[in-house]
Amino acid sequence: MDENKMVAGKVKKPGKRGRKPAKIDLKAKLERSRQSARECRARKKLRYQYLEELVSSKERAICALREELEMYKQWCSAMDQGKIPSEIKALLTADEQKTPAGGVTKTSKNSKTNGISNGSS
16 A cells, blocks of 8 residues: 555555546547648648739739839930930929929928028038
């Protein structure tokens, strides 16, 4: 009786601690495992689709930005040769039509910054 311990009036036998493994139906266990694998593959497939769509959208954005950069390079080279591209002329005329009565807002901003810089010198 030395090997056995008395706890709350009961005799405990030495052995493994914790829960004893329940008798699990092997067929049910295999089916759960298969279902889990199916769900994992479905999640993986969705993730790959999402990532592929993300990559393609980023590639389209990069192409659009490269085209825009090339257009600006052409405008700069034309302006270096003394030519003003028609697109820039159109942008300038559109800006002139948007500014109120002789560009008062631009002048007032410039005068404010000039006044500050002149006052601090």
